[in-house]
Amino acid sequence: MPTVIYGRYHASDQRLQNMLQHIAETIGRDVRVTSADRINIVKGSSVNSLHLINEAVDFHVIGLSDAEAFRALRENRVAIFGPEVGDDYRWQLIQHGPYTSTGGPHLHLGYSPKGKPPRVN
Numbered sequence: 001m002p003t004v005i006y007g008r009y010h011a012s013d014q015r016l017q018n019m020l021q022h023i024a025e026t027i028g029r030d031v032r033v034t035s036a037d038r039i040n041i042v043k044g045s046s047v048n049s050l051h052l053i054n055e056a057v058d059f060h061v062i063g064l065s066d067a068e069a070f071r072a073l074r075e076n077r078v079a080i081f082g083p084e085v086g087d088d089y090r091w092q093l094i095q096h097g098p099y100t101s102t103g104g105p106h107l108h109l110g111y112s113p114k115g116k117p118p119r120v121n
């Protein structure tokens with residue numbers, strides 16, 4: 001079964017862990033995490049980053065380019081994330097390209113907790 005490889009990174013939010021596993025299984029490929037919980041603001045990142053409240057992970061899908069993986073995720077977004085309706089839709093999925101200021105190209109998955117102001121990647 002496709003799995004999520006965390007390496008040295010820690011994602012403390014069970015909801016994010018479950019979603020990454022769900023993504024791996026839906027796409028049928030392993031997912032490699034390249035950043036998760038952050039204690040410090042990294043260069044180029046925002047003070048409002050979801051990473052700082054342990055609500056974001058950066059990743060690649062092994063065997064796919066970020067563009068291919070992003071396309072696959074968008075095409076399967078209802079199966080993966082559910083319908084994008086109302087206040088319950090709290091997920092953000094972003095493809096960061098080669099000019100991103102935080103650690104090179106990657107996909108970013110974040111979850112904006114209810115009752116808190118929206119945050120950025």
Ligand SMILES: [Zn+2]
Pocket residue numbers: 035051056057058107108109121
């Ligand atoms: Zn990120």
